Structure formats: structure tokens, C-alpha cells
Amino acid sequence: MLDEFLEILIKTVVILAIPLGSIPLILQMERRGAAWIQKRVGPNRVGPYGLFQPLADVFKFLFKEEVVPSHVKKFFYIIAPILSLLMALLPLAGLPLCAPFFIGDQKVYPEVFRSGLGIFYVFAATALGPYGILLAGWASNNKFSMLGALRACAQMISYELAISTTIVAIFFIYGSSDLHVMVEKQNESLYGIIPAWGVFLQPVGCVLFLVGIFAESNRLPFDLAEGESELVAGYHVEYSSMKFALFYMAEYVHMIILSTLFVTIFFGGYGLLPGMGFVVENLPSSIYFLQAISLISKVAIMMWFFVWVRWSIPRFRYDQLMNLGWKTLLPIGLVNLLVTVIVIYLRSN
Amino acid sequence: MSLFPFVVFSVISLSIGLVLILISNILGTKPKTKRLHDIYESGMDPVGSATKRYDIKFYLTAILFLLFDVEIVFLFPWALSYQSSSIKPLMLAEFVFFMFVLIVGYLFVLLSKSLDWEE
Numbered sequence: 384m385l386d387e388f389l390e391i392l393i394k395t396v397v398i399l400a401i402p403l404g405s406i407p408l409i410l411q412m413e414r415r416g417a418a419w420i421q422k423r424v425g426p427n428r429v430g431p432y433g434l435f436q437p438l439a440d441v442f443k444f445l446f447k448e449e450v451v452p453s454h455v456k457k458f459f460y461i462i463a464p465i466l467s468l469l470m471a472l473l474p475l476a477g478l479p480l481c482a483p484f485f486i487g488d489q490k491v492y493p494e495v496f497r498s499g500l501g502i503f504y505v506f507a508a509t510a511l512g513p514y515g516i517l518l519a520g521w522a523s524n525n526k527f528s529m530l531g532a533l534r535a536c537a538q539m540i541s542y543e544l545a546i547s548t549t550i551v552a553i554f555f556i557y558g559s560s561d562l563h564v565m566v567e568k569q570n571e572s573l574y575g576i577i578p579a580w581g582v583f584l585q586p587v588g589c590v591l592f593l594v595g596i597f598a599e600s601n602r603l604p605f606d607l608a609e610g611e612s613e614l615v616a617g618y619h620v621e622y623s624s625m626k627f628a629l630f631y632m633a634e635y636v637h638m639i640i641l642s643t644l645f646v647t648i649f650f651g652g653y654g655l656l657p658g659m660g661f662v663v664e665n666l667p668s669s670i671y672f673l674q675a676i677s678l679i680s681k682v683a684i685m686m687w688f689f690v691w692v693r694w695s696i697p698r699f700r701y702d703q704l705m706n707l708g709w710k711t712l713l714p715i716g717l718v719n720l721l722v723t724v725i726v727i728y729l730r731s732n
Numbered sequence: 733m734s735l736f737p738f739v740v741f742s743v744i745s746l747s748i749g750l751v752l753i754l755i756s757n758i759l760g761t762k763p764k765t766k767r768l769h770d771i772y773e774s775g776m777d778p779v780g781s782a783t784k785r786y787d788i789k790f791y792l793t794a795i796l797f798l799l800f801d802v803e804i805v806f807l808f809p810w811a812l813s814y815q816s817s818s819i820k821p822l823m824l825a826e827f828v829f830f831m832f833v834l835i836v837g838y839l840f841v842l843l844s845k846s847l848d849w850e851e
Contacts, residue, residue: 391737395744403748449760453769465749472745476738496738503808525772526782533790540797547804551811558815560808620772625756629749702849705793709847713800714838720807721831728824 394495398475401679402639406632407437409639409686416690447624452523455621459522464622464629467515471633474508474640477501479562481653481674501560505644506550512599512637513539516618519630523621531617534607534701541708542598542605548716549588549595552723553648556584566652581649587719589649591712596641598708600634603693607701642685646678653678792846803834 411426411434418425427433451457476496483492498504513536520532557565565581573579582589598605609617619630646652653674655663663670699707763769771778810827817823841847 388740391740394737395741398741399744399748445756445759447756447760448763448768449757450763450768452771454771461753465746465753468749469742469746472748473742476741495741521783524782526778527772529782529786533786537790537793540801541793544797544800544804547801551804551807554808554811555814558812560812615772624760625752629752705847705849709796710842717831717835717838721828724824724827728820731820 390491391495394493395476398478398480398495399472401480402475402636403632405639406635407441409635410437410440412687413690413693416687417694420691420694441628444625444628449625450623452621454524456522456524459518460621461626463515463519463522464626464633466518467633468629468636470508470511470515471636471640473511474505474644475636477504477508477562478640478643478647479566479653480678481671482566483563484671502550502562502644503560505562505640509599509637509640509644510543515633519622520618523618525621527614527616527620528618531609531614531620534614535601535618538601538605538607538704538708539599541705542595542712545591545708545712545716546595546599548713548720549585549592552585552588552720553581555720555724555727556581562647562652565648566654569651570654578651578654580651585649585719585723587715588723591716591719592645592649594707594712596638596645597689597692598704600638600641600689602638602689604696604699605704606698607704638686638689639682642682642689643678646681646685650681652681656680789849796841796846799837800834803837806830 414436415425415433417423425433426436429435429439451460477494477498480493483490485491496504516535516539517532520528520530520535523529553565554560557568559565569578569580571579573583577583601607601609609615609619614620619627622630654677655670655673656677659673659677662673807827807830810823810830814820814823
């Protein structure tokens with residue numbers, strides 16, 4: 384019992400520490416990346432190359448004056464950022480960092496919470512995202528917040544449909560909802576040359592999913608929830624100090640989780656990167672560590688992609704956003720599903 | 733399959749947010765003026781309440797999402813059990829019929845202009 388508890392505790396700490404610890408790095412990468420794309424200098428004063436800037440920000444947030452405006456619904460106003468972060472962190476419990484390994488003769492799974500439903504748990508937990516935002520917008524009792532929250536929710540649920548249709552097609556191809564099985568099948572090779580990654584088996588679904596995760600995490604070009612020119616900052620306009628920081632953390636954790644899911648389904652997940660096979664041959668015990676490194680580097684490339692897109696593509700208008708979600712992506716998703724099923728049926732005969 | 737790991741994970745995640753807010757509450761400077769607690773507006777007193785009526789489109793979107801999401805959820809068990817089934821032609825026919833109904837429903841929603849946002 385104590386052993387089991389210790390195992391859960393270690394896994395929880397590791398799984399939580401990796402994304403939360405990398406948020407400062409991602410923030411710095413985003414600022415310097417933005418500066419680089421726009422030919423500016425960017426933050427470069429605190430520490431070497433401005434690397435300690437996020438650390439300075441954390442201290443600033445901690446010592447900031449705590450403002451609770453007089454017109455808000457106080458209880459909900461205070462719990463909204465905490466719940467936001469909680470709901471952003473929950474899907475992490477179901478994401479695998481490496482393949483299941485053995486300690487002695489006991490099989491240990493890297494996920495904290497291994498449910499028999501596999502990816503369904505991750506999806507159910509990701510879908511809780513809008514609740515924190517809606518609660519914050521409503522509790523702030525401000526028109527900007529309320530409109531921002533309504534917009535964010537409508538947008539997040541609209542693009543979830545496109546993602547769901549892709550997931551059905553993916554289940555159909557892999558025949559399982561378990562992420563470990565999906566990664567195993569992607570490690571085989573296609574025609575002997577290219578890896579059997581989801582992106583080659585389901586290219587249309589991959590694009591749909593990619594657009595979907597941008598909309599789900601409220602990032603440019605879909606950050607209508609906080610269109611600065613119209614809503615100032617959207618649902619967190621009344622928040623300051625650490626409460627604002629919690630919303631920020633929740634947004635970045637959400638991005639990391641969706642990227643991990645995307646990479647696991649379409650880009651081989653924790654499957655080893657090319658060149659790592661040589662190390663494993665000489666040092667077989669390092670394979671789980673290398674798998675984690677592979678997954679983290681793939682997610683890091685995705686995070687750079689988020690920054691790249693953010694500073695390259697301007698924001699959509701709201702009706703364009705909803706039209707894209709409902710009138711373009713959803714029909715494409717349904718047709719893609721239909722075509723996938725029929726092609727696989729014909730090939731198996 | 734126990735829910736115990738999930739409970740431990742949630743409690744630790746929840747406590748991260750709580751502890752951070754508590755620390756900033758203790759360390760942060762205390763407010764000095766009352767004006768800081770006013771509503772965020774462009775220098776004027778706001779007109780009307782914030783929880784007034786909003787566009788019905790948001791409500792409609794949520795209802796439509798619910799309908800389509802439930803229909804897609806119906807497809808999950810089908811997709812997972814297809815590979816191991818022995819009656820594949822029948823399952824395919826069922827799927828095509830289901831998709832036909834879904835697409836007809838989608839066309840109805842499209843033609844009823846429930847998805848049009850521009851005025």
C-alpha cells in the first residue's frame with residue numbers, strides 16, 4: 384500500500400514538474416522568437432540573453448498588490464483561476480511519457496492514472512477547459528469579461544467537433560483507444576522507407592486536428608477570446624497579480640497537453656528519433672529515458688510552431704472563425720471519416 | 733482499476749493553485765486607495781449591468797454542439813469494435829446509414845441559417 388502510494392506520488396511529481404517547469408522557458412522562447420521575427424531585440428537585460436526574465440516575472444507576480452474589485456462575485460472570482468489551472472492540469476494524468484517498463488517483474492505504466500478507456504479520459508478532461516473560463520467571465524461581472532468568456536466557449540466547443548471526427552477515424556485505423564498501442568503501431572514502417580506515423584495514414588485528419596488545437600487553446604490566429612482591439616483582454620480583464628498568472632499558466636499547460644496529444648497520435652509519440660537506435664544498441668537500459676527525450680523534443684518543436692504561427696498570421700474576424708469551424712472543418716471531417724472507412728473496407732477485401 | 737491515483741493527482745494539482753494564491757496574498761502589498769477597486773472601464777461609469785441579454789447565437793451554438801457531439805460519441809464504440817467483428821459488411825452499411833442521417837441533419841441546420849453569424 385505504501386509502495387503503491389509512493390509510486391503514485393513520484394509519478395505525479397515528475398508529470399507535473401516537466402510541463403510547469405518548462406513554462407518559463409516557453410515564455411522566454413516566445414518573447415525572443417517574437418522579437419527575432421519582428422527584428423526587435425526582445426527582453427535581454429535580466430541575466431545572460433535575458434534568460435532570467437521569466438524568473439523576475441514570477442517574483443513580480445508574487446509581490447504584486449492583490450486587487451479584488453468591489454463589484455465581482457467574490458467567491459467565484461477567487462476560485463475561477465484555481466479551477467482553471469486544475470482543469471488544465473488534469474489531462475496530464477493520462478498521457479504516457481515513455482513505454483511501460485519493468486521494475487523487478489512488475490509492469491509499471493508511466494501514466495499516473497491509467498484508465499481502461501485510454502484516450503477518452505484525456506479527452507474528457509480536456510473538454511473541461513471552457514468551465515474555468517466561463518466561471519471567470521461571469522464572476523468578473525464586467526461586459527468585456529462576459530463577452531470574452533462567451534466567445535471563448537463557443538469557439539472551443541465548435542472546434543471540438545472537428546477534432547472528434549478525426550479521433551473516430553484514428554480509432555478506426557488503429558483499432559484501439561490506448562495511446563501505447565497507437566505509438567507501437569506507428570513505430571512500424573510503411574513500405575519499408577517512411578515510419579507509419581499517423582500523419583501519413585491520415586493527412587487530412589492531421590490538418591484538421593492541428594487547426595483544432597490552435598482554436599482549442601485560444602491562440603492566434605484564433606485568440607478571439609482576448610482580441611485586444613475589441614475586448615482588451617477578454618475573460619481575465621479584471622484579474623491581476625498571481626490570479627492572472629494562473630490563467631496564463633493554464634493556457635500554456637493546455638497548449639502543451641494538446642501538442643503532446645497531437646504528437647502522440649500523428650508523429651509517433653515517444654517513438655525514438657532517428658539516430659537514437661545506435662545508443663540503445665550499446666546501452667539498452669537508456670531506452671525509456673531516450674523515449675522521454677524524443678517526446679519532449681517533438682513537443683518543443685510544436686511549441687515553436689505555435690510561436691511561429693502567432694507572429695505570422697493575423698487574427699480572424701469572429702464570423703469567419705465560426706464559419707471556418709462549422710461550415711468548412713466539420714463537413715471536411717465527416718467526409719474524411721466516410722472516405723477513410725470505405726477505403727479501409729475496400730482494401731481489406 | 734482504482735480511482736485512487738486520480739484523486740492524488742487532482743489534490744496535488746488543486747493545491748498548486750491554492751498555495752500560489754496564498755503566497756501572493758501574504759507577500760503582496762496591501763491596497764492603498766478605494767478607486768483601484770472600481771470596475772474596469774474606459775474612464776466612465778459603465779451603463780447597465782454586465783449580465784444583460786446576449787446574442788441567442790451563443791446558446792444556439794451550444795445546443796448544436798451538444799447534438800453533433802453526442803452523435804459523434806455514438807461512433808466511438810463502433811470504430812473500436814469494427815476490426816474484431818465478423819460481420820463487417822453489415823457494420824459498414826450501418827455506418828453509411830448513420831452518416832447519411834447525420835449529414836441530412838447537418839444540411840437542415842445549415843439551411844435553417846442557424847450557423848450564420850454575419851448580420
